[in-house]
Structure formats: structure tokens, C-alpha cells
Amino acid sequence: xxxxxxxxxxxxxxxxxxxxxxxxxxxxxxxxxxxxxxxxxxxxxxxxxxxxxxxxxxxxxxxxxxxxxxxxxxxxxxxxxxxxxxxxxxxxxxxxxxxxxxxxxxxxxxxxxxxxxxxxxxxxxxxxxxxxxxxxxxxxxxxxxxxxxxxxxxxxxxxxxxxxxxxxxxxxxxxxxxxxxxxxxxxxxxxxxxxxxxxxxxxxxxxxxxxxxxxxxxxxxxxxxxxxxxxxxxxxxxxxxxxxxxxxxxxxxxxxxxxxxxxxxxxxxxxxxxxxx
Amino acid sequence: xxxxxxxxxxxxxxxxxxxxxxxxxxxxxxxxxxxxxxxxxxxxxxxxxxxxxxxxxxxxxxxxxxxxxxxxxxxxxxxxxxxxxxxxxxxxxxxxxxxxxxxxxxxxxxxxxxxxxxxxxxxxxxxxxxxxxxxxxxxxxxxxxxxxxxxxxxxxxxxxxxxxxxxxxxxxxxxxxxxxxxxxxxxxxxxxxxxxxxxxxxxxxxxxxxxxxxxxxxxxxxxxxxxxxxxxxxxxxxxxxxxxxxxxxxxxxxxxxxxxxxxxxxxxxxxxxxxxx
Amino acid sequence: xxxxxxxxxxxxxxxxxxxxxxxxxxxxxxxxxxxxxxxxxxxxxxxxxxxxxxxxxxxxxxxxxxxxxxxxxxxxxxxxxxxxxxxxxxxxxxxxxxxxxxxxxxxxxxxxxxxxxxxxxxxxxxxxxxxxxxxxxxxxxxxxxxxxxxxxxxxxxxxxxxxxxxxxxxxxxxxxxxxxxxxxxxxxxxxxxxxxxxxxxxxxxxxxxxxxxxxxxxxxxxxxxxxxxxxxxxxxxxxxxxxxxxxxxxxxxxxxxxxxxxxxxxxxxxxxxxxxx
Numbered sequence: 001x002x003x004x005x006x007x008x009x010x011x012x013x014x015x016x017x018x019x020x021x022x023x024x025x026x027x028x029x030x031x032x033x034x035x036x037x038x039x040x041x042x043x044x045x046x047x048x049x050x051x052x053x054x055x056x057x058x059x060x061x062x063x064x065x066x067x068x069x070x071x072x073x074x075x076x077x078x079x080x081x082x083x084x085x086x087x088x089x090x091x092x093x094x095x096x097x098x099x100x101x102x103x104x105x106x107x108x109x110x111x112x113x114x115x116x117x118x119x120x121x122x123x124x125x126x127x128x129x130x131x132x133x134x135x136x137x138x139x140x141x142x143x144x145x146x147x148x149x150x151x152x153x154x155x156x157x158x159x160x161x162x163x164x165x166x167x168x169x170x171x172x173x174x175x176x177x178x179x180x181x182x183x184x185x186x187x188x189x190x191x192x193x194x195x196x197x198x199x200x201x202x203x204x205x206x207x208x209x210x211x212x213x214x215x216x217x218x219x220x221x222x223x224x225x226x227x228x229x230x231x232x233x234x235x236x237x238x239x240x241x242x243x244x245x246x247x248x249x250x251x252x253x254x255x256x257x258x259x260x261x262x263x264x265x266x267x268x269x270x271x272x273x274x275x276x277x
Numbered sequence: 278x279x280x281x282x283x284x285x286x287x288x289x290x291x292x293x294x295x296x297x298x299x300x301x302x303x304x305x306x307x308x309x310x311x312x313x314x315x316x317x318x319x320x321x322x323x324x325x326x327x328x329x330x331x332x333x334x335x336x337x338x339x340x341x342x343x344x345x346x347x348x349x350x351x352x353x354x355x356x357x358x359x360x361x362x363x364x365x366x367x368x369x370x371x372x373x374x375x376x377x378x379x380x381x382x383x384x385x386x387x388x389x390x391x392x393x394x395x396x397x398x399x400x401x402x403x404x405x406x407x408x409x410x411x412x413x414x415x416x417x418x419x420x421x422x423x424x425x426x427x428x429x430x431x432x433x434x435x436x437x438x439x440x441x442x443x444x445x446x447x448x449x450x451x452x453x454x455x456x457x458x459x460x461x462x463x464x465x466x467x468x469x470x471x472x473x474x475x476x477x478x479x480x481x482x483x484x485x486x487x488x489x490x491x492x493x494x495x496x497x498x499x500x501x502x503x504x505x506x507x508x509x510x511x512x513x514x515x516x517x518x519x520x521x522x523x524x525x526x527x528x529x530x531x532x533x534x535x536x537x538x539x540x541x542x543x544x545x546x547x548x549x550x551x552x553x554x
Numbered sequence: 555x556x557x558x559x560x561x562x563x564x565x566x567x568x569x570x571x572x573x574x575x576x577x578x579x580x581x582x583x584x585x586x587x588x589x590x591x592x593x594x595x596x597x598x599x600x601x602x603x604x605x606x607x608x609x610x611x612x613x614x615x616x617x618x619x620x621x622x623x624x625x626x627x628x629x630x631x632x633x634x635x636x637x638x639x640x641x642x643x644x645x646x647x648x649x650x651x652x653x654x655x656x657x658x659x660x661x662x663x664x665x666x667x668x669x670x671x672x673x674x675x676x677x678x679x680x681x682x683x684x685x686x687x688x689x690x691x692x693x694x695x696x697x698x699x700x701x702x703x704x705x706x707x708x709x710x711x712x713x714x715x716x717x718x719x720x721x722x723x724x725x726x727x728x729x730x731x732x733x734x735x736x737x738x739x740x741x742x743x744x745x746x747x748x749x750x751x752x753x754x755x756x757x758x759x760x761x762x763x764x765x766x767x768x769x770x771x772x773x774x775x776x777x778x779x780x781x782x783x784x785x786x787x788x789x790x791x792x793x794x795x796x797x798x799x800x801x802x803x804x805x806x807x808x809x810x811x812x813x814x815x816x817x818x819x820x821x822x823x824x825x826x827x828x829x830x831x
Contacts, residue, residue: 050525052456073629075350077413077427081420100529136631143635150631163721167440172451174726179606248604252654327802329733352627354690354704358697377806444717449728 010214018124020088025120027089028108030060030158031096035105037166045169046097056168057093058086063157063165064128068150072139118228122220129155129189130213133196144197151193156185184234188223192216287491295401297365302397304366305385307337307435308373312382314443322446323374333445334370335363340434340442341405345427349416395505399497406432406466407490410473421474428470433462461511465500469493564768572678574642579674581643582662584614584712585650589659591720599723600651610722611647612640617711617719618682622704626693672782676774683709683743684767687750698751705747710739738788742777746770 016022034057035042046053058080059066065079080086095104107113132154136147153160159178166173178186199205199212207215226232244250293299311334312319323330335357336343342356357363372381384390409431413424430437436455443450455463476482476489484492503509521527570576588611589596600607612634613620619633634640649658661667686708690701707714713732720727732740753759753766761769780786798804 047521047526047530049457050521051459052454055456069350071629071631073350073623073627073632075348075416077348077420077423078350078417080423080426081417083419083421086422098524098526098529101533139629140632140635142637143631144637145640146631146634149634167451168454168456170452170454170457172449172726174721175724177606177722177724179609179722180603180724182605244601244604247652249601249652252652253601256655324798324803324807326734327798328736329731332733346627350627352625352693354625354697354700355627355694357700357703358694360696360698363699375801375803375806378810444728445731445733447729447731447734449726 007208007210010208010210013123013217014210014213016123016127018127019082019085022120022124022127023085023088024092025117026124027061027092028096028117029114029121031057031093032105032108032114033158034060034165035096038169042097049169052169053097054090054093056165058089059161059165059168060158061089061093063161064132064154065157067157067160068132068135068154071150071153072136115225115228118224119221122224123217125155125185125189126192126213126217126220129192129216130196133193133200137197137200144201147197148190148193151196152186152190155189155192156183159183159186184223184227184236187234187236188220192220284485284487287485287487290400290494291487291490293400293404295404296359296362299397299401299404300362300365301369302394303401304338304369305373305394306391306398308334308370309382309385309391310435311337311442312373315446319374326446329446330374331367331370333442335366336438336442336445337435338366338370340438341409341431342434344434344437345409345412345431348427348430349413392502392505395501396498399501400494402432402462402466403469403490403494403497406469406493407473410470410477414474414477421478424474425467425470428473429463429467432466432469433460436460436463461500461504461513464511464513465497469497561762561764564762564764567677567771568764568767570677570681572681573636573639576674576678576681577639577642578646579671580678581615581646582650582671583668583675585611585647586659586662586668587712588614588719589650592723596651603723606723607651608644608647610719612643613715613719613722614712615643615647617715618686618708619711621711621714622686622689622708625704625707626690669779669782672778673775676778677771679709679739679743680746680767680771680774683746683770684750687747687754691751691754698755701751702744702747705750706740706744709743709746710737713737713740738777738781738790741788741790742774746774 034053038045062079066076069078070076092104096108097105099105108117129151132151133147136143136150140146156178158165159182162176162178163173166176182190195205195212195216199209205212223232223235226235311330315322339356343353346355347353369381373385374382376382385394406428409428410424413420413427417423433455435442436459439453439455440450443453459467472482472489472493476486482489500509500512503512588607592599616633620630623632624630646658650662651659653659662671683705686705687701690697690704694700710732712719713736716730716732717727720730736744749759749766749770753763759766777786777789780789
């Protein structure tokens with residue numbers, strides 16, 4: 001593949017229209033996730049509480065935009081103004097939860113379909129991270145942390161909204177906070193947001209913008225497919241462990257233990273409850 | 278009653294001033310609801326935690342505006358800027374919770390007073406639904422779902438804020454989410470918001486706007502009084518059951534059971550807990 | 555001290571730059587508070603969940619601005635745009651949680667250092683209350699309650715955000731709501747906000763603005779140091795008790811008991827649970 005046509009391809013990717021195929025794939029995977037979160041309870045729950053289920057599914061589907069708008073002081077409901085996208089999402093939601101003989105669920109769960117949807121969704125994610133960074137950069141031109149945070153939240157809104165989305169279904173799981181154990185999508189979105197910020201704000205990356213964008217898309221799609229097909233869940237783990245061992249107390253703790261012995265607090269290994277309860 | 282004077286009456290209703298009588302009735306019923314939610318604990322709680330009680334009562338009284346502003350990206354505290362209304366609400370709150378011999382509570386609880394207050398509150402609700410739809414339509418002229426959502430939330434803010442209001446009093450009841458089992462006021466507000474949207478955005482309703490508004494007011498008042506006096510709690514239930522039977526899986530489930538027998542998940546009848554807990 | 559130079563000093567205090575010393579003291583005390591809230595679990599938690607710990611620490615450090623922006627409809631993340639302050643806070647956070655042999659924590663915990671930090675933080679608090687009142691007054695010139703609320707929340711954001719901050723660490727303590735048992739800082743911030751509102755909106759206070767501001771600073775610092783050194787925790791308690799006895803039912807309850815005897819609800823002394831659970 002010659003560089004010219006490669007750059008052409010990259011340019012095309014940056015200008016992809018998201019509606020309807022990418023929106024459809026995103027909505028389908030979000031509804032699958034909600035249904036799997038409900039596990040065996042999804043059948044009775046969907047029959048008894050359709051409004052709650054619809055609201056929580058839409059919350060997941062539009063989570064990136066909703067959270068980003070909340071954090072940037074813009075109308076929280078604004079993502080719902082795209083009537084086409086909302087209608088498409090509702091149709092997908094209906095198919096996944098209410099189609100006869102569960103065909104909708106089984107269709108989207110069918111591995112080849114799921115793989116295509118996942119690939120499309122990762123392209124969508126790259127676009128959302130990029131949009132988030134650009135949006136935050138317009139409001140706060142020098143606030144790098146805000147750009148990365150908004151990019152990561154737009155990229156993996158479903159993770160950050162999980163606690164709230166379950167609350168919409170009457171279930172409260174405070175330990176499911178995304179910050180505690182960020183999953184791969186969150187970390188990848190943070191990294192992608194960082195790359196976009198570096199690309200936008202510094203001269204460190206000399207490649208054209210379209211190539212950077214295309215690289216992020218390829219990175220997202222590649223690792224998603226690896227995770228689905230090969231079971232590689234998180235390629236960041238070794239780097240994290242190294243980073244934690246060097247900077248987050250690992251080394252110092254070893255030195256300290258050499259001098260003073262193991263502290264008692266590590267025996268229980270559990271996070272202690274705060275006093276006021 | 279001749280049509281001319283009926284239309285005149287309808288026009289008058291659309292221009293009713295809400296302050297002070299309607300605001301008073303609304304505040305009184307909200308404080309009653311908070312007091313009844315506390316049940317036997319209201320006496321000791323009101324003596325020990327007046328600030329928490331005041332904050333949660335104000336949250337309920339101004340819930341519609343607070344939630345709508347949050348969702349539309351406007352100052353959340355803005356509804357509190359009406360000093361008169363806030364003072365009136367505080368006086369009502371004081372009378373309900375702290376008057377000697379509980380006369381304030383008993384007065385507003387006295388059936389004739391309660392009926393008058395309820396009727397006034399329903400007129401107030403119709404106005405708030407209308408304001409919510411108009412406000413949302415100004416921001417997002419084509420976002421029908423946002424209009425209906427904001428209308429419903431302004432109309433029955435107390436229902437949507439219940440979980441948060443209890444949290445202000447240190448009580449956490451995630452299963453009290455309004456989405457799970459929406460009460461009559463929520464459904465009626467949604468229906469009214471839908472009617473206002475249809476009236477505003479299409480030509481399907483040929484009646485003058487004042488008549489549509491007046492019809493909604495009558496509908497709200499009529500069913501509230503039915504509920505108070507005759508015990509008719511929810512006239513929507515038969516329609517909902519029909520709708521659920523046709524569209525929300527009822528029919529398909531019966532067909533499916535004919536072929537495959539009852540699924541196991543319905544035996545327990547309970548919503549399963551999510552995995553991460 | 556002659557009045558001239560006293561006024562000069564007061565004027566200087568109103569113009570103090572907060573960065574870097576006051577910001578440093580504030581960040582250090584916030585991180586100490588988070589570490590103490592984790593108690594014995596802080597060591598394993600900081601090693602296992604650094605992202606969650608960083609997010610919750612930053613949430614506490616910037617809580618005043620974050621909450622005030624949320625309530626006033628401005629970008630919630632805006633306080634994070636000050637890169638210098640964020641970097642400083644992160645360095646302090648790192649020192650408190652990850653420095654070898656816990657020297658960072660022990661340094662800030664060392665009484666003389668802690669006293670200096672506390673004094674600086676109280677100056678910072680006075681400035682934040684003033685900023686909050688000014689900000690709210692610009693948006694809502696006549697909304698006295700909003701001014702006081704925003705002033706109090708900016709002044710003691712850490713108290714109001716405690717429930718949310720613990721949630722960031724996966725811990726849920728609904729009974730830790732600041733409204734239930736407001737601590738001294740909250741009450742002092744409310745009083746200071748009230749004084750600023752009276753000073754700004756009425757002619758009741760004839761002293762120059764700088765003197766009022768300086769008086770608030772002295773009041774904050776004096777009571778903080780009293781609390782640290784002499785163990786005086788809350789000088790408001792007697793006034794509150796008096797106020798509650800007169801206005802919040804105390805007197806009426808006594809009269810009522812004289813007539814009807816003690817109500818049964820006070821026997822258990824506990825707040826009853828709401829019905830829906």
C-alpha cells in the first residue's frame with residue numbers, strides 16, 4: 001500500500017458519517033450490555049418495568065454526551081435532540097429486549113455480527129474521544145487534564161455511568177465505580193485523549209492529523225478484536241504494574257519493609273470502612 | 278354555558294397568577310408528603326435536624342425547576358431566586374413541622390383544606406408542564422422527547438427527586454426510583470406534555486391553545502379529586518396493561534411458552550442482582 | 555496599633571494571592587482528611603486504586619468550585635483548568651500518600667506544620683466564601699438565600715461533597731450528609747456568607763469592606779486555632795440550642811407534654827425508616 005493512498009484512506013476515516021451504521025452498532029452493544037447486566041432477571045424486569053429499562057438503556061447509549069455535557073455546563077439532555085438517533089436506539093432496544101423468541105438478542109449476540117458491531121463501535125469511540133477533546137479544548141484551551149478527562153468520559157461513558165444506570169433500575173452498587181478498577185476501554189480512551197491533546201497542543205507529533213486519528217482507530221479496533229477473539233483482555237496491565245511498582249509506593253514499600261517489617265495494615269488486605277456509618 | 282364565555286374562562290385560566298395561593302397549596306402538600314414520608318420519625322427528626330429537614334423540604338417544593346434546570350444546563354439554584362416564594366414555602370414548612378399542638382399539620386391535613394389545596398396544586402402542575410414544554414421547545418425546537426421529559430419532570434418533580442430528597446435526610450432508598458413504578462401524576466404529566474407538544478408542533482389539534490390548556494387542567498383536577506374522594510388511583514392501568522400485553526412481550530411470551538414451555542427465569546419472579554456487588 | 559495601619563493591613567489581606575502557599579495548605583489538609591477517612595485501609599487502598607484515590611482527592615480539593623459551578627449552571631470541571639494549582643495539588647497528594655517512610659504524611663501531620671496550614675486554609679476559606687457570595691450576587695442580584703448557600707458551599711465544599719467523594723472510592727455512607735449534622739466550618743461559612751450579604755446589600759454595616767473581610771478572616775483563624783489547640787469544637791452550639799428551644803419546637807413541645815404527656819414517638823428516639831424499602 002503506497003503512502004499516498006494510505007493517507008487518503010486515513011482522511012476518509014476522519015470524515016466518516018456516524019449515522020446510521022455506527023450509531024446502530026453502538027446502541028446494539030449497549031443494549032446487550034444492559035441485558036447481560038440484568039442476567040436472568042432481564043425477562044421479568046423487561047416485562048414489569050419497561051420505562052425504567054428504556055430510560056436506563058438510553059442513559060447508557062447516550063452516556064458519553066450526557067456526562068460530558070454535565071461536566072462542561074451544557075444542557076445534559078442535549079444528546080437526545082437527535083431524533084433519528086434516538087428512534088434508531090429505541091428500535092434496537094425494542095429488538096434486543098422484546099423481539100419474539102429473543103431473535104433480536106440472539107442476532108446481535110451471534111459472533112460474526114458482534115465482531116462487526118464491536119469494530120464499528122471502536123471507530124465510533126475514536127470519534128467520540130476526538131470530539132470530546134476538541135470540545136473541551138474550545139472551552140478551556142489550556143486545561144489539559146479537562147481535555148483528557150472529557151475525552152475519556154466521552155469515549156467510555158458507559159463505564160462511568162454504570163452506577164447511575166443501575167440506579168435507574170433500582171439497583172445500587174457503589175463499588176462498581178469506574179475509577180476503582182478502570183477497564184481497558186477507559187484506559188485506551190484516556191491514552192487516545194492524551195495522544196490527541198499532544199497532537200493538538202504541541203509539535204511533538206509530526207505526522208498529519210488524519211494519520212494520528214487513523215492510528216488511534218486501528219489501535220482501538222485491533223485490541224477490541226484481540227479481546228473478543230484471542231481473549232487478550234488488557235495489554236496495559238504490565239505497564240501499569242511497572243508504573244505502580246516504581247512510582248506508586250511499590251519500591252518504597254519494599255525498602256520500608258526491609259527496615260521495619262511488614263506493616264500490620266496489609267494483613268487484612270481490605271479497605272477499612274470510614275468511621276461515620 | 279355558551280362557547281364564548283367558556284373560551285373566556287379558558288383564557289383566564291391560562292393567565293392565572295401562581296403567587297401566592299397556588300404556591301402556598303403546592304408547598305403545603307409537599308411538606309405534608311415529607312412529613313408523611315418520615316411517618317412516626319418526623320417529630321424527633323424535625324427537632325434534631327432542622328437544617329436537613331428544611332433543605333429536603335425546599336428540594337421537594339422546588340424540585341421541578343431544579344431538575345429541569347439541571348437537565349437543560351441552566352443554574353440549578355435559579356428557582357430559589359424568588360424570595361417571596363421561598364419565604365412563603367419556609368413559613369408553610371415551619372407551620373407544618375413546628376406549630377404548637379401540630380395545628381399546622383392538622384389544618385392542611387383536614388379533608389376540605391386538603392381537597393382545595395390538591396385542586397390548586399393540579400392547576401399549578403398543568404402550568405408547570407406547559408412551562409417545561411415551552412422552555413425545552415425554546416432550547417431544542419425539534420427535540421420532542423426532551424420536551425416531553427422536561428414537561429413530565431417539571432410536572433411531577435417531587436416523584437423524580439424522591440431518592441435525592443431522602444438522601445438529604447440521610448436515608449437511601451434506591452428502589453424508590455420513579456422510573457420503576459411511575460405514579461399517576463408522572464404518567465398524567467407525560468400525557469399532558471405530549472398533548473402540549475402535539476398542540477405546539479403539529480396541526481393535529483384544531484382547538485385554540487387556551488382550550489387545550491384548560492382541558493389538561495380539568496383532566497388533572499378531575500382525576501386528583503377522584504383519587505382523593507373515590508379512591509380511583511390510576512385510570513391509566515388498563516391501557517398500560519393492554520399496551521404491555523401487545524407490545525412489551527406479552528403476546529410473544531405466550532406464543533413462546535406454547536412452543537417451549539415457561540422459561541425458568543419467571544419462577545423466581547425477582548430481578549436478579551448484577552454480578553459486581 | 556493605630557487605625558490607619560490596621561486598615562492598611564486589612565486591605566492587604568483582601569488582596570492576598572492564593573497561589574501557591576494557600577493552595578498548598580488547602581491541598582495538604584484535604585489529602586490528610588482523605589487519608590484519615592481511609593484510616594488503616596489507606597496503605598492497601600492507595601497501592602491498589604491510585605486513580606480512584608487521585609480522583610477523590612482532587613474532588614475534595616476542588617470541591618467548593620465544583621459544587622458551586624454545578625449549582626450555578628457553569629462548567630463543573632472549570633476549577634481544574636488552573637494547571638498550576640492542579641499540579642501542585644497532585645504533588646501534595648503524591649507526597650501524602652506515596653512518599654517513602656510516610657514522611658509526607660508525617661510532615662503535614664506534625665503539629666506546628668498543621669497549625670500553620672490550618673491558619674492559611676482559614677484565610678483561603680474566607681476568600682472562597684467571599685468569592686462565592688460575589689459570584690452568586692452577580693448572577694442573581696436579589697437572591698439572598700442563593701448567595702448564602704453558594705458562599706457556604708464554596709467555604710466548606712469538602713463537607714458537602716463527602717458522600718460523593720466516598721462514592722468515588724466505592725464507599726457509600728448516606729448518613730454522612732452534611733445537612734444532617736453540619737460541622738463548625740459549615741456553620742461558620744454560612745455566618746460569614748450572611749455577613750458578606752448584609753455588607754454588600756444593605757447599609758447596616760458601616761465599617762469599610764476590607765475591615766469586614768478581615769474580621770471574618772480573624773474569626774475563622776481564631777476558632778480554628780482554638781479548636782486545634784484548646785479543643786473548643788463548636789462555639790455555635792449554645793446559640794443553636796437556644797434557637798431550637800425557642801423556635802424549633804422545644805418550648806411548644808414542653809407545653810404540649812404538660813397537657814398530653816410525652817408522645818410515644820420519642821421513646822425510640824430514632825428516625826423511622828420510610829415505607830418504601
